[in-house]
Amino acid sequence: MTGKTEIIRKPSPWPILIAALAWAIVCLILPMIQLWHYLAALAAGGIAYGIARHQIPDQEIEVEIPLTPLQQQQLQQLEAARSALTGLQQAAAKVEDPAMTQDLRKIESVCRQIVEEMEKQQRFNDQARRLVDYYLPMLTKLLETYDELEADPLQTQNIQNSRQNIKKTVKLCAEAFVKQWDDLHEHQSMEIQADSDVLETLLVKQGLVSPGQKEDKA
Amino acid sequence: MKMTQKTAFILAALLVLGSAWGKARLTFSSMQKQLDVVYTEGVDHDGQSIAQDIQAKQNTARNCVTVARRYDSAINASLITAVENAAENLDQADSMGERRRLETKLDTAFASLSSALLEASLSQKDEAYVIGFMSEYLASQDRIERDPYHEKAAAVLKDTAGWFPSLLQKLTASSLDIYQIGG
Numbered sequence: 001m002t003g004k005t006e007i008i009r010k011p012s013p014w015p016i017l018i019a020a021l022a023w024a025i026v027c028l029i030l031p032m033i034q035l036w037h038y039l040a041a042l043a044a045g046g047i048a049y050g051i052a053r054h055q056i057p058d059q060e061i062e063v064e065i066p067l068t069p070l071q072q073q074q075l076q077q078l079e080a081a082r083s084a085l086t087g088l089q090q091a092a093a094k095v096e097d098p099a100m101t102q103d104l105r106k107i108e109s110v111c112r113q114i115v116e117e118m119e120k121q122q123r124f125n126d127q128a129r130r131l132v133d134y135y136l137p138m139l140t141k142l143l144e145t146y147d148e149l150e151a152d153p154l155q156t157q158n159i160q161n162s163r164q165n166i167k168k169t170v171k172l173c174a175e176a177f178v179k180q181w182d183d184l185h186e187h188q189s190m191e192i193q194a195d196s197d198v199l200e201t202l203l204v205k206q207g208l209v210s211p212g213q214k215e216d217k218a
Numbered sequence: 219m220k221m222t223q224k225t226a227f228i229l230a231a232l233l234v235l236g237s238a239w240g241k242a243r244l245t246f247s248s249m250q251k252q253l254d255v256v257y258t259e260g261v262d263h264d265g266q267s268i269a270q271d272i273q274a275k276q277n278t279a280r281n282c283v284t285v286a287r288r289y290d291s292a293i294n295a296s297l298i299t300a301v302e303n304a305a306e307n308l309d310q311a312d313s314m315g316e317r318r319r320l321e322t323k324l325d326t327a328f329a330s331l332s333s334a335l336l337e338a339s340l341s342q343k344d345e346a347y348v349i350g351f352m353s354e355y356l357a358s359q360d361r362i363e364r365d366p367y368h369e370k371a372a373a374v375l376k377d378t379a380g381w382f383p384s385l386l387q388k389l390t391a392s393s394l395d396i397y398q399i400g401g
Contacts, residue, residue: 013226020230027237031245035382038238045234 004067010059015052022048081115081132088136091143096150100167103174104143110177111136114184131180139173142166239390246392249374253367257314257397261366268365268397272321274358276305279328282351285344286331292338293331300327314397328355363399371396 026041067075088111092104111132118129146166149159203209260267279301286293286301304324311317332355335348378387378394387393 010223013221013223016223016226016230017221017233020233023234024237027241030241032238032241033245033378033383033386034380041238 004064005062006065007060008063010061011053012056012059014056015049018052019045019049077129077133078115078118081111081118081129081136084132084136084140085111085115087140088143091140091147094147095143097167100170103170106174107136107139107170107177110181113181117184131177135173135177139170142169242386243390243392246378246387246390246394249378250392250394253371253374253394253396256367256370261370266361268362268367271358271362271365272308272317275321275324275328275355276308278351278354278358279305279324279331282328282331282335282348285340285347285351286335288344289335289338289340293334297327297331297334301331304328314395318397325359367397368399371398 023041023045026037026044030037030040032038032041085108088104088108092101092108095101095104114132118132143166146163149163149166152159200209204211255263256267258267258269259265260270283298283301283305286298301324304320304327308317308320308324311320332348332352336345340348374394375396377383
C-alpha cells in the first residue's frame with residue numbers, strides 16, 4: 001500500500017546512438033550513391049545496435065505510481081485505523097483497574113492484529129473495518145471519560161455508577177472483539193476444511209490410504 | 219544532462235540523415251569535379267583536353283572567317299556571321315549541354331562556310347589555307363572524340379545509373395553536368 005514507487009527497466013539510449021555512429025562511419029567509407037551502400041550502412045548500424053544492446057545494461061528508473069481512488073481510500077482507512085489504535089493504547093495506559101486493563105489488552109491485541117492484517121493483505125473486511133473505524137474510537141472516548149471520572153476527587157454515586165457502566169462496556173467489548181476476530185477466521189477455517197477433504201478423498205481414490213483410515217480421522 | 223530515448227532518437231536521426239545526405243552530395247560533387255578537371259586540364263593535367271580542342275576549333279573557325287572576309291562578294295555574309303556567332307557564343311556557354319549544342323552549331327556553320335569557300339574562286343594561297351583549316355578542324359574533332367574524358371564520363375554515368383542514384387541526385391540537388399558526344 002505504501003509502495004508508491006516502482007523500479008522500471010528502460011533500454012539505454014546509447015545503443016541507438018552507437019548504431020547511428022556505425023552508420024555514419026560506413027558513410028565515411030562508402031560513396032553512398034548506390035542502394036547497397038545504404039543496406040551496408042543499415043547492416044552495420046543493426047549489428048552495432050545488437051552488440052551495444054547486449055553490452056549496455058538497461059536503465060533502472062524509479063517511477064511514482066499514482067494510487068487508484070480505491071487504494072487512496074484504503075490508505076486513508078488504514079491510517080485512520082492506526083490512529084484509532086494509538087488512541088486506544090494511550091487511553092488504556094492511564095487505566096489502573098487490573099480487570100479492565102486485562103480486557104483492554106485483549107481488545108488492543110485483536111485490533112492490532114486486524115490492522116496488521118489490513119496492512120499485509122491489502123484487503124478490508126467490512127466488519128473488521130467497522131470494528132477499528134467505529135467501535136474503537138467510541139471505546140477510546142469512553143476510556144478517556146473513565147479516566148476523567150477516576151481522577152475526580154469526589155467520587156459521587158453517579159460517578160461510581162458511570163465508571164461501573166464503562167467497566168461493563170469494556171468487558172462486553174472485549175468479548176465482542178474476540179468473537180469478531182474468531183468470525184474473521186471462520187472463512188479461512190472453512191477453506192482449510194474443504195482443502196483437507198479434497199486431499200483426503202484424492203488419497204483414498206488413488207489407494208494411498210484406506211477409507212477406514214479417513215473415517216478414523218473423522 | 220540525462221539522455222532520454224527521445225533525445226537519442228532525434229540525435230540518431232540527424233546523424234543518419236546528415237551523414238548519408240552529406241556523403242552522397244560530396245560524392246556527386248567529387249565526381250563532377252574530377253570530370254571537370256579532365257575536361258579542362260586533360261587526364262594527365264598537361265592541357266591536352268577537350269576544352270583545349272574546342273578552343274582550337276574556335277580559333278580555326280575564326281581564321282577561316284578572316285579568309286572568307288576577303289571574298290565578300292562570293293560568300294554569303296550569313297555564313298560568316300553564323301560561324302562568328304557560334305564561336306562567340308561558345309565562350310559564354312554555362313553548361314556542358316549548352317556547350318555541346320553550340321559546338322554542333324559551330325561544326326555545321328564551319329562546314330557550310332568552308333564548303334562555300336572551296337566552291338568560290340579563291341587564290342591558290344587562300345585555298346591552301348582553307349584546306350589547312352578544314353584539316354585542323356577535323357583533327358580537333360577527332361581528338362575530342364578520342365579524349366580519355368569519355369571513358370571517365372562513361373564510368374561515372376555507369377556508377378550513377380538507375381533509379382536510386384537518380385533519386386539521390388535529386389535529393390542532394392547535384393545533377394551531373396557531363397560532356398557527351400552524342401548528347
